[in-house]
Amino acid sequence: MLADGYIEYLDVEEEEGSFIATDLNHLYNQKLSYTHLEIHPAMILGVCASVIPFGNHNQGPRNTLQSAMGKQAMALNSTNFNIRLDTLFHILYYPQIPLASSKSLEFITAKDLPIGSNGVVGIACFTGYNQEDSILFNQSSIERGFMRSMFYRTYTEIETRVENDSSKERITEINLEKVSVTDASDFTKLDRDGIISPEQPVVGDAVLVGKVIEFAPDIEGNERKPKNVSLKARRTEFGHVDTVMISTNSKGHKIVKIRIRSKRVPQIGDKFASRHGQKGTVGMTFRQEDLPFNIEGIIPDIIINPHCIPSRMTIGHMIEQLSSKVASLTGVEGNATPFYGTSMHDISRELHENGYQKLGNEVLYNPFTGLRMDNQIFFGPTFYQRLRHLVDDKMYSRHRGPIQNLTRQPTHGRSVHGGLRFGEMERDCILSHGTSRFLKERTFEVSDMFRVHLQRM
Template sequence: MNIWVSVTEMSTVARTRIRDLYTRGQQIRVKSQLYKECYDKGVVFDRTDSLLEEFEYEGAIVSNPTPGLYKWCSLLDFSSLYPSVIISHNICYSTFIKRTLINLALLSHMFVTRTSKDNVLRSIKVYKRKGEAFMFVSAYYSSDKEIHIQTTRGRYSRPLLICTNGSAPVCSNTTVDDMYKAGTLEMIDATKQMQCFIATTHDSICNQHTHVEIHPSFMFGLSTSMTPYANFNQSSRIVFQSAMSKQAMPLALHIMTSMVSDSKILTYAQKPICATTISSMIKEYNGVNVVIVVLSYSGYNQEDSLLFNKSSIDRGLFSSIKYEVVEIIENKFMNETLVYIPDGDILRDNDGIVLIGQKVKDGDTIAAKLVITEKKQSIEKIVLKSFVSGRVDKVTKHTSAEGNKIVRVRILLYRFPIVGDKFTSRHSQKGVIGAILSQEDLPFTKDGIVPDLIINPHAIPSRMTMGHLLEMVMCKIYVLDSNNARDPTLPSKPRSRESSCIDATAFNKAYRSFEVDIAKLSKEKMYCGTTGLPIEARVATGICYYHALRHQARDKAHSISKGVIQSLTKQPVEGRSRKGGLRFGEMEKDCLIAHGAASMLLEKLKNTSDLCEVWICHGCSTICSSNPCVNCNGRNTKEHHLPYSFKLLAQELSIANIRVGLKYT
C-alpha cells in the first residue's frame, strides 16, 4: 500500500502517467520538476546558465540538474518529506466540509475547495503551529475565493518566527524543538509566503507583520551569507562572489587521505578578521588576511592585475598543494602483468611501482605492464603526463571484484603564486598577478609596513564594491585595537567583530563604537620603494580577506611548435591535453590588421596553420587536379599556396552547386 501511495504521488507531482514511472522511472527526475515549481514562485536563486532543457516527455517537464543546482536555496530551506494526498482527502471529505458542498478541481498537485474558509484555515493554523500532524501543510485563501491546501512531499519550506501584535520572540539559548513546542515557529512554503508579510529584522517589525526572519542571513545561501557588508555592494557582485567562492582552494584536510585527482588545497588558511554571523558559526576558512594597498604602481597592475610582495610569497603566502593521481589496472583477461623495469635513479618495488618519496617529472615511467597476445609480447609503459613534476606521496593497491589488480599512485605538487594566478576578495574583486616585486621595491608606510599586494584604484568605481573598502577599514581598526600601545585612543574591546550581511547600520554601529576618524585612519602617507621619496597623495591601506582560486597559470600555460594535425582540416588539434595548437581567433586577427602586421597575419593564419599547395587553372579560375584542366581543357595551370581550410570550403560549396573562382594577378 505504501509503495502504491508513493508511486501515485510521484505521478501527481511529475504530471505523468503511472505506467511511465515503471517504464521510464529512472529517466524522470521528480526533483527537477519540484525545482521548477519553486523557481517559478521565486523561492530559489537564479542561475546564469539555462536551467531547463526541452521537454522530453509528454505531460512531464524534465530538466537535467547540474552539479550544485540545489545549493542555491537559502540556508534553512528544506523539502517536506512526508506525504500527502491522503491527508488532503481527509481534510476535504471528513473533517471540515460536507461532501455535498465540495467542488474539487485537481490543479497540478493542489486540491481546491470552495467552502468554510474561516474554519478550515483557522483549524489548520492551530494544528500547524502546535507542531503536530499539520506542520508541513500549507493552506491559504486565494484571490479567486478558493482555499488551497498543499500537502505533497518535496515542497521547499523554511522556518519563520511568528509575529503577534508587533512583536516576536528573540531566538537566544533555545532549540528548534522548544520553539515548536512554544508555538513561536512556523514552516512556510512558497505559496503560503505570498500571503504573509515578513519582516527582515526584529527592529523593523510593525503591527502589520505576520512573520519575521530568525536571522537576516538566513534569507541567503551559504556563500552570500559569508560575505561581510554585502548590502553595500551591487547585486551582480554578490552573485559573482557566490560562484567564485566555490572556486577557492580550501583547507580541506580530508583531501589528504583521498585519492582524487586534480585536488588543490591551501597549505594553511586564516580566520577572517571581519566575519559574519554565519562564517563564525561554520568555521570553515579558505583564505588569508593580507595587507592591501589601493595604488597605481609601476604600470604592472593595470586593469585587474595585482602586484605581489615576493617576500610574502617566500614566507608562504597562498602556498598550495596539488594532488595528481595515476591509476594502473592489471587486467587479467587481457593477459597483463605488472613488471619491474629499471628507469634512471627512481626506486621501485617488486611490481615496478614507484616508491613513496621518489621525485618524478614529465616523461618518467610510473609503472610498466607486460601484455601477452597470440602473436607477440609487448611492454606498455605508464608515463607521467606533461606539466606534472613532484614527489610520490601515496600508493594504494587493491583487487577488484573481477580479480584485476588496481594500483593508484598519488603525486604531490607543491606550488606557490606565480604571474598569472588568480585571486579574489569576498566582494568579487578578482584579479591575476601582473608582477611579483621585491619587498624593497614596494611602497612602505612611515612605520615600515610593506603591503602584501597592491590593487588598481580603477577597480573600485566601476564595480561599486563599497563592502571591499569597508572591510579594509574595519579590519585595520580591529588589528590596531589589539595593540593598545600603537593607538591608545582606540577602545580595548569593540562591541562585535561580526558584520551583518543585510543590516545597513552595521558599519555605522562599528563606527560609533570606536570613536575614531576613519577617514584619516583609512589613508596613510607612503613612500616609494625605488626612489625613497614620499608619494604625494595619501594612499588607502587596510587588511582584506582574499581567496586563492584554483585557476593557476601552471595548469593553463601551453606552447608547442610541432604536433598532431586533424585529417579533415589539416589544422592542429585542439586542447592542452592533446598537445594541440592555440586558437588564433577573430579578435586576434583584427588586432594584427589594426597594427598593420601583414607578415605576422600571413604566418599565423596560413604558414604555421594549414598551408597547402594547389594547382589553379587561370583559364576557368578553379582548383584543378590534373593538367589539362577537366573543366575547360586548358593547360594554363600554376601552383599556388592556400590555407587548406579555404580549399575545403570551396569543395564543400561545390556540393551545393556553388563554384568558387580564384583569380591571380
C-alpha cells in the first residue's frame, strides 16, 4: 500500500497544510474535504500516551502526566541488565503483562519488558490513612514479593596520568602509616589490589577503591607522603557490592567500575501510580487480616481514595478495572486501545454473565468486626507502576555538620550533609504560637552563633 501511494508519510510542516480525518466516521459523515485519513485514531498520540488503556476517556492533562510518569516506572530496562554497568537503574522483581492493554504495547515490545504489576484494587475510604493522594498497601502482598525491586548504582574510578607532571595517581591498598589520611575512612574491606571485593556489605562513606597521589621528592630530596584520594560510597548508600570490573580506557588509563545493589521493599512514603496519572504515596500498610474482603475471600493489594476520580475525571482508570476483571474471569486479554470503540455495555454484560455486578461493585466485609460494610466498593484488578521516587532516597536529617566559611550557616544540599532551611513561613508559624525562645534557638543558636575572644584596648 505504501508503494501504490495509499499510505503517505507527512512531516510536521506538511501536516500544517493538510486536513486529516481521524477515522472513517468523520470521513463519511461530516462531508468535508479531507485530504488524508489516519491509519488509526490512536496514531495521533505519542509513544507514551498511546499505551494508556482507554486513554480517550481520560482528561487530557492526566494523559500528559502519565506520559511523564511512564518513563519513571521501574521495569526490566533491558534483557542484559545483569551485565550492564549503567550509572543507576531500578529492576522490578516480578513484572507482569497487563490484563487490559493497548495494541500499541505490542508494537513497542513493552509486553516483553513490562513496567509494573497487576494488583487487586479497591476504591474506598478505609481507616483514614488513605486521605488525599495516599494509598493503602497490603503488607502480606509486599512480603510475598509484590512490587519489590532492586536498585543498582555504579561507581567509577580512573587512574589518570598527566604528562610532564611530577605527581601521579595509583590505585593501591592504603597503608595508614605511609599515606596521609585526613578523615576516619574505613579501609578494612579493600583487597590487596586496593579494590573492594564482590558481595561485601557497603554502608555510607565506605571506601570502594583505594587511590593515592604520589609526589616527587621536595627540593631537599625528602620523600613526601602520598595523599589519600580514595573513592567512597555516598553517605546514604547501603547494599552489597554486586560486580567489580577492571579495565583500561581509550587513553590506556586503568579504570575500575563497581556496581552496588540494594533491595528496595515497598514501604510508607514510596510512590506508585496507575497508567492514568493517578499517582500516590503509601500512607499505611496493613496485614491481610486487617483489610476488607469480599464473599470469596479476595483481599485488595491496594486501596485508593474515591475522591481521586470525580475531579480528575480518569474514567479510563475505571474502565480498565472493569476490563481487567473480565479478563481475569474469562482468560482473554482485554483490548484497551484508545478510540477502538470498546463498548461499556459489552464489558458490563460479560461481568454479569460471570456472576458479578455489572458495574464492578462488590460487597466487602469489615476485617475488625466481620460485618458487611455499609456501601458496595468498586473492586477489581488494575495495572500499577512503581515509580523511582523512594523514601529511602529522599529521607534526610542532620544534627551537626559542615558550615559555610562566609556566613557560618549550614551548607545547602543533601549530598553535602547540609542543613534544612528554616524559612519565612516556618518563622511565621513559630511566631504565631508565641514560642520566642524556640525561634531564637532555631534561627541563631543552632545556626550561625559563634563566640570570639576580644581584647580590650
